[in-house]
Amino acid sequence: MDDFEKELKIGFLDEASQLLSDAEQCFLVLESNPNDGAMLDKIFRLAHNLKGSSKAVGFEDIGVFTHRLESFLLQLKNGELTIRSETISLLLSCNDHIRVMVEALKADLDAKVDSTELIERIELASSGNLDAPNESLSDEGPTPEEVALIKMVNDSFADVAFDPILETSAIETQAAEVIAMPKAPEKAQSPAPSPSPVSVQEESIRVSLARLEKLINSVGELVIFQTVLREQSLSSNAHLLRKTIHQMGKVTKEVQDISMSLRMVPLRQTFQKMQRIVRDTSNMLDKKVHLSTQGDDTELDKTVLENISDPLVHLIRNACDHGIESPSVRTANGKSENGSVTLNAYHQSGKLVIEVKDDGAGIDGERLKQKAIEKGIVRPDAKISEQEAIHLIFHPGFSTKAQVTEVSGRGVGMDVVKTNIEALQGEVQVETVLGKGTTFKVILPLTLAIIDGMVVQNEGSRFVVPLSHVHETLKPAPEDVKETIGIGEVLFLRGENLPLYRLHSLLGQKKASIKQASEQIAMVIRYANQPFAVLVDDILGQQQVVIKEVGQEIQSLKWMSGSAILGDGKPAIIIEMNELVKPAKRGVA
Amino acid sequence: MSSAKSVSSNQERFLSFSLGIEEYAVPLLAVREVIALPEYTAVPYTPPYFLGIMNLRGQVISIMDLRQKLGVKPGVNTETAVIICDLNGNSIGVVVDSVNTVLNPAATDISDKPEIQSNRPTDYITGVYRKDKKLVLFLDLFKSLSLEDHQAIKKSHDGAAKKVA
The missing domain is CATH 3.30.565.10 (Histidine kinase-like ATPase, C-terminal domain)
Known part of the structure; x- marks a missing residue:
């Protein structure tokens, strides 16, 4: 198989997944309103598209199956069969089946999936109810002649697998055209875009996620440098420089916003x-x-x-x-x-x-x-x-x-x-x-790549704590902190007794100087199963930080959920407090 | 393709550097760049040779002191350098005393390491090369740093955690 063919096939599989989810949606709409002729048309077109393109790229299995399905849909469309809940169930299982085929083909381009059982079920359904009254379309009100015409148009569609399909939703219009120029002009149209439930769709291109990630990473870097530059410019007196940097900051922010929205x-x-x-x-x-x-x-x-x-x-x-x-x-x-x-x-x-x-x-x-x-x-x-x-x-x-x-x-x-x-x-x-x-x-x-962080300082090092984890911060009054031999320090907080940890001992560091709890700031963490408080030296501020993954060597450290580059260009550790206190708790018990 | 090129590709090139008074070398292909020792942030619960994390143009990478790792005495008055290596797609900064030169040894000049009875693991040394009167040891960086470190760091965390409790 040459690369071009392979590319075609992969392209088809992507397209097919989209068509299938569109179709599923249509089936469900159809179930709630079996008389929706326009919806049936759409389903028919989707099946037809799938059949055409699957045969074109050489997936015979899907082609054969969808061909059978298409004939069944045609019967539904012509009102030869009534649409019931069971019919929808059958159609949905057909949809699932094609999805299975597509998934199998995605994994292996030569995969084969057996469809005989479902084809039999379709045969059964299409022969079982042939004499059912023409209910499905009667509400739309086409006269018998019109129905015959519609059938004729449909037949001409069904016969030629590669026919591009007109994007007209009302079948009557097509019928009218056929009356004017019988069996002629469809081929003049370019292939129809794949229909989707959205009525208005903006033009779009597909970009691989890897390329997007690269862009977002680079923009992240840009933002960091911008911050570094701004901090450096604060010590300079060059007015023009500072103004330019300020303007650049605005553009950078915009570029960042746009690049982040690409992942949305x-x-x-x-x-x-x-x-x-x-x-x-x-x-x-x-x-x-x-x-x-x-x-x-x-x-x-x-x-x-x-x-x-x-x-x-x-x-x-x-x-x-x-x-x-x-x-x-x-x-x-x-x-x-x-x-x-x-x-x-x-x-x-x-x-x-x-x-x-x-x-x-x-x-x-x-x-x-x-x-x-x-x-x-x-x-x-x-x-x-x-x-x-x-x-x-x-x-x-x-x-x-x-x-x-x-x-x-x-x-x-x-x-x-x-x-x-x-x-x-x-x-x-x-x-x-x-x-x-x-x-x-x-x-x-809204995104995982950027979080609101609280930058805290402890023993000369800076750490970032996700803001969403911090319930409140307070300066504890001396009488609210009780030290015990058995369970360590306890913080009284509005009638609650919270375990009080010191960040440096949680991090296994020796304390340079013993500080009173009341000289420090307590962060109350409540997102965990058990609320607790952690003492830090100071809170430097809140800022949005871009989460940077750390090397594999230290990814086993669970309490470290990543790192962030701060304004001065130095990395800081993002602390997962819940994980950090865990082993200590286990030890106490 | 020129014949000179194919000859040089047969002979792997190495970057040699000093750790204390000893000389080591790593395959040049694994080296991304060499930088001066930057500011870095220490990471708790890691072994002493794990210096911390640094910012390399927006990427956060780990930085380790190979001298401490291998138990080599750091030299005095050295221009400490960091070799940024690519180990299976993962970048790591390795601190050495000084970066010396690129070696282009003939295959015949490289010999297996002499088998020495020792308690210390030596499997990270892949071979030796005699240059003039000096001995250069070829290092397998992955073995000397990465795999082992996963466990070392984990142990260090658990141990320290117990102490906290």
């Missing part, structure tokens, strides 16, 4: 995947759930997006399984039979919020508490607030549903969700009203 991708595709999850899950559970999405255009860093998909799937499944009640319960409670799950994404104070909201039963804090006591997670006499009780769902090994289901439960879920989101420097919040529903709020940073 809209949430749309991820949200589309969720439609499918809701459909499959609710079918499996015999529930009626409708998913609506808002803010599909909200953009998010690609890396964050890739890692948020699994936790989202889990939250959605949970909402369908544990949140939404069965139809009979819902009617008994005076709710509509159809449950609704809403996915909403929006920006809030420099963060991205994704809400997963259901109108189901809500979370019963009291029941959670009972369960936790049963499982020995919580002591029976423990006083926990309603909010704390609800947060028990994030406890490892916790599942409130009596039965373990295929869909969710087994208790490995929510704690993993929480861990995954926290690994992305994000957090999860829960709001619930018993009987009304539950909202999970996933709050994420």
